[in-house]
Amino acid sequence: MKHVWRAREVSTIVILAIEILFFAWYLRPGGGRPHPFLNAGNALLVLKYSSIYGIAAIGAAIVIISGGIDLSPGAVIALTGVVAGALFVDAHWSLAASAAAGLLVGAACGAFNAVLIVLVRLPPFIATLGVMGIARGAAFIITEGRYFDLSRDLPTDWRMLGIPLDWTSAIVMVALAALFHVLMTRFQWGRAVFALGGNPIAALYSGVRVGLVQASVYVIAATLAALSGIALAIVQGQGKADLAMGYELDIIASAVIGGASLAGGRGSVVGAVLGALIFGVLRNALPQIPGATFYDRLIVGVVVIVIVVMDQVLERRASVARRSE
Amino acid sequence: MPAAVEFTHLDKSFDAVAALRDVSFTIAPGEAHAIVGENGAGKSTLLKILAGELRPDAGELRVDGQPIALGHPREALGRGIGLVHQEMLLFPNLSVAGNIFAGRELTGRFGVLRESAMRDRAREIVARLSLAVSPDTEVESLPIAHRQLLQVARALAFECRVLALDEPTTSLTAAETDHLFRVLDDLKRAGVTLIYVSHRLPEVFRLCDRVTVLRDGRYVDTRPVASATHDDIVQAMVGRTLPSVKSEVSSVRARSSDLRLETSHLSGRGFSDVSLDVSRGEIVGVFGLVGSGRTELLESIVGLRARAEGSVAIDGRPGRFRSPRDAARAGVVLVPEDRQRQGLFFNLNLRHNAVLPSAVTRGVHVISAAERTTARSLLDRWRISAPSIDATPDHLSGGNQQKLVAAKWLATNPRVLLLDEPTKGVDVGAKYEIHGIVRDMAARGAGCLVVSSDLPELLALADRILVMREGRVRGEVPAAEADEERVMRLAATGAVA
Numbered sequence: 163m164k165h166v167w168r169a170r171e172v173s174t175i176v177i178l179a180i181e182i183l184f185f186a187w188y189l190r191p192g193g194g195r196p197h198p199f200l201n202a203g204n205a206l207l208v209l210k211y212s213s214i215y216g217i218a219a220i221g222a223a224i225v226i227i228s229g230g231i232d233l234s235p236g237a238v239i240a241l242t243g244v245v246a247g248a249l250f251v252d253a254h255w256s257l258a259a260s261a262a263a264g265l266l267v268g269a270a271c272g273a274f275n276a277v278l279i280v281l282v283r284l285p286p287f288i289a290t291l292g293v294m295g296i297a298r299g300a301a302f303i304i305t306e307g308r309y310f311d312l313s314r315d316l317p318t319d320w321r322m323l324g325i326p327l328d329w330t331s332a333i334v335m336v337a338l339a340a341l342f343h344v345l346m347t348r349f350q351w352g353r354a355v356f357a358l359g360g361n362p363i364a365a366l367y368s369g370v371r372v373g374l375v376q377a378s379v380y381v382i383a384a385t386l387a388a389l390s391g392i393a394l395a396i397v398q399g400q401g402k403a404d405l406a407m408g409y410e411l412d413i414i415a416s417a418v419i420g421g422a423s424l425a426g427g428r429g430s431v432v433g434a435v436l437g438a439l440i441f442g443v444l445r446n447a448l449p450q451i452p453g454a455t456f457y458d459r460l461i462v463g464v465v466v467i468v469i470v471v472m473d474q475v476l477e478r479r480a481s482v483a484r485r486s487e
Numbered sequence: 488m489p490a491a492v493e494f495t496h497l498d499k500s501f502d503a504v505a506a507l508r509d510v511s512f513t514i515a516p517g518e519a520h521a522i523v524g525e526n527g528a529g530k531s532t533l534l535k536i537l538a539g540e541l542r543p544d545a546g547e548l549r550v551d552g553q554p555i556a557l558g559h560p561r562e563a564l565g566r567g568i569g570l571v572h573q574e575m576l577l578f579p580n581l582s583v584a585g586n587i588f589a590g591r592e593l594t595g596r597f598g599v600l601r602e603s604a605m606r607d608r609a610r611e612i613v614a615r616l617s618l619a620v621s622p623d624t625e626v627e628s629l630p631i632a633h634r635q636l637l638q639v640a641r642a643l644a645f646e647c648r649v650l651a652l653d654e655p656t657t658s659l660t661a662a663e664t665d666h667l668f669r670v671l672d673d674l675k676r677a678g679v680t681l682i683y684v685s686h687r688l689p690e691v692f693r694l695c696d697r698v699t700v701l702r703d704g705r706y707v708d709t710r711p712v713a714s715a716t717h718d719d720i721v722q723a724m725v726g727r728t729l730p731s732v733k734s735e736v737s738s739v740r741a742r743s744s745d746l747r748l749e750t751s752h753l754s755g756r757g758f759s760d761v762s763l764d765v766s767r768g769e770i771v772g773v774f775g776l777v778g779s780g781r782t783e784l785l786e787s788i789v790g791l792r793a794r795a796e797g798s799v800a801i802d803g804r805p806g807r808f809r810s811p812r813d814a815a816r817a818g819v820v821l822v823p824e825d826r827q828r829q830g831l832f833f834n835l836n837l838r839h840n841a842v843l844p845s846a847v848t849r850g851v852h853v854i855s856a857a858e859r860t861t862a863r864s865l866l867d868r869w870r871i872s873a874p875s876i877d878a879t880p881d882h883l884s885g886g887n888q889q890k891l892v893a894a895k896w897l898a899t900n901p902r903v904l905l906l907d908e909p910t911k912g913v914d915v916g917a918k919y920e921i922h923g924i925v926r927d928m929a930a931r932g933a934g935c936l937v938v939s940s941d942l943p944e945l946l947a948l949a950d951r952i953l954v955m956r957e958g959r960v961r962g963e964v965p966a967a968e969a970d971e972e973r974v975m976r977l978a979a980t981g982a983v984a
Contacts, residue, residue, distance in 0.1 A: 348599060348600055349598050349599055350592045350599075351598060353581075353585065353589070353592055353600060354590075356578070356580060356581060356585075357578050357581065357585075357589045357590065360578035360579055360581055361576065361577065361578050363576060364576035364577060364578055364589070365578075365589070365590065366540075366560060367560050367570075367576055368564075368576075368589045368641075369560055369561040369564050369590040369591060370589070427579070427580035427581075
């Protein structure tokens with residue numbers, strides 16, 4: 163049992179719990195009114211908005227564990243929403259078919275990243291920076307400055323497997339976190355991702371199919387970003403080229419405060435989702451404090467630094483303890 | 488019976504530099520075959536070709552009589568070839584079991600990892616190597632010697648029939664080396680063919696049946712170890728007769744009274760209460776095994792580590808340096824142990840590397856003509872063979888790299904020269920020349936403190952030898968009275984003979 167408590171995810175859960183407790187206390191209502199922060203409806207809201215980052219953050223964590231970086235998810239989110247919106251609104255495709263087409267476009271962006279990184283051997287930072295521009299540009303070209311209003315045509319009583327639309331993205335996020343957690347920790351593919359991030363040369367010499375594993379990581383990350391894009395299009399009710407600007411940084415930050423090491427080889431997809439929730443709670447609670455909205459970006463920046471520094475301090479102490487064991 | 492491995496007409500060049508030229512020889516099944524040669528002779532290149540990590544430009548490779556596809560690590564592993572790399576190729580973020588099985592995990596359906604099966608098998612393999620580590624330990628927290636054995640464990644996990652080892656003992660202590668050799672003896676008895684690359688000839692004599700000498704990428708010859716002498720092999724390696732290093736034991740210089748370096752009761756993490764002094768023109772050796780606190784001591788003198796207590800004096804003036812830059816200004820320089828990581832800039836050309844400490848500047852502007860002259864004279868003077876002064880250090884052999892690291896400080900005329908394992912992983916010829924550099928510095932008035940775990944080196948080079956163990960100086964032996972046994976006993980047990 164001891165190693166369960168040592169797991170990196172535990173400290174992320176603790177931070178999330180402290181954060182929730184803090185806002186529950188700070189925003190406590192006076193005189194028997196209902197709690198503005200601590201209630202079921204608000205919890206659902208947090209989950210719903212967090213899942214837009216959270217689903218993509220799962221992919222970001224996997225890329226970072228493999229020793230790479232992906233700057234394109236924000237643009238892929240926008241492009242997916244635009245493509246799905248165009249097909250749904252203009253071409254009158256069904257919601258499911260439009261979403262599937264959006265996912266395919268996302269996967270194609272990932273495949274393009276993979277080709278540039280694995281075959282052309284561009285550094286991931288450069289390759290995904292380029293694809294970020296291309297995807298964002300494609301979204302603007304498709305919309306020509308307009309936007310697709312999905313909200314009018316969205317069936318309000320639409321359910322996926324009996325789940326109301328509102329809940330879908332949050333449940334998808336939790337399910338994907340569980341799925342990828344198992345894939346990363348219990349399957350050969352996941353072990354190969356960790357090996358690649360730990361020591362790429364040793365991975366090659368150990369007979370790991372380095373190119374294939376690296377390619378799979380970028381395709382998965384972009385497909386997950388596309389799923390985030392579908393979620394955002396449904397939640398916002400529109401497909402628009404300038405949505406999700408700057409999301410890539412929030413997505414990477416979620417993965418990093420969830421324990422992913424930019425040096426590669428370490429991290430957790432569950433941690434990345436918890437990281438997205440930490441931001442989600444912050445984004446939900448700050449607007450309820452008068453004047454605090456303007457501090458949103460600043461506080462997010464400070465939180466990233468504080469959490470990563472804390473993590474390094476803990477890690478250093480743990481490794482000293484391990485050595486003296 | 489076909490040869491276990493047959494190299495036929497192998498050629499390999501990196502850019503314009505030929506690493507292997509028409510190399511052909513065979514390795515018999517079940518033998519322990521040594522490959523020796525100076526740095527740059529092509530030994531590591533040959534092993535990497537064998538393991539499929541490099542593809543030769545020409546030639547053929549047969550394993551058990553069958554040709555093997557070149558340049559495919561998976562193919563080589565599948566044919567039972569294991570390579571223990573000189574640089575530790577491990578996954579610091581994975582457990583011991585994870586490392587042993589990396590790339591060849593035991594899996595069930597759909598690639599599900601069979602964790603407990605791997606853990607059990609890892610436990611067996613680790614026990615076979617008499618390694619006391621748990622399969623769940625993260626490799627990052629293992630000491631170097633364990634990591635080295637873990638690389639052997641990786642090879643054992645897939646029943647390799649040919650095990651190649653590239654300088655496996657460079658970072659091991661004597662006891663750990665013995666341990667490794669017992670493991671290798673066991674493997675040999677079990678019928679595994681061993682290919683052993685080392686600079687250390689005593690190890691070759693201890694372990695191997697036959698020895699192949701390479702020189703400048705060419706095959707020289709193969710002979711049975713039983714009928715070869717140490718001197719024969721060295722001569723074949725360098726292609727000329729060297730004045731024996733041992734015969735040139737430096738005459739004990741009269742200790743002059745002016746002390747270049749003096750430490751008193753210096754303590755810090757890894758060492759405590761170290762008081763020593765080095766006079767003008769003196770070479771003082773510090774002998775100690777890995778972990779004895781030697782490196783920490785040097786690093787703390789130049790300000791890389793915090794010191795808890797004690798003081799350092801340079802030419803009688805207190806020297807409390809905050810950084811190596813600070814130290815270098817006062818004339819105290821450290822030539823670090825790890826030239827790859829701490830000594831050279833692989834992105835800069837030799838010219839920039841060579842003159843970095845002594846950059847010829849007018850204000851902040853680097854004068855490039857003067858820089859060229861300085862760099863060229865430095866390379867010429869220390870016989871650093873390089874394609875050009877505009878090449879980057881990766882075009883140099885290990886020995887030449889090390890000479891460059893040491894020589895670049897000469898232009899600054901340091902008062903105190905601290906050297907950490909100056910000839911680690913360097914061939915005989917380069918070693919001889921590096922010793923020349925140190926002697927020259929001493930002759931010009933510098934005080935030199937040389938840390939080494941190569942005892943014959945200190946016996947040949949130093950005027951006095953201090954022995955460190957567990958962070959303390961355990962004794963001092965004048966060179967004239969020093970012999971291997973006496974120093975070794977001090978280092979291992981702390982007992983004075």
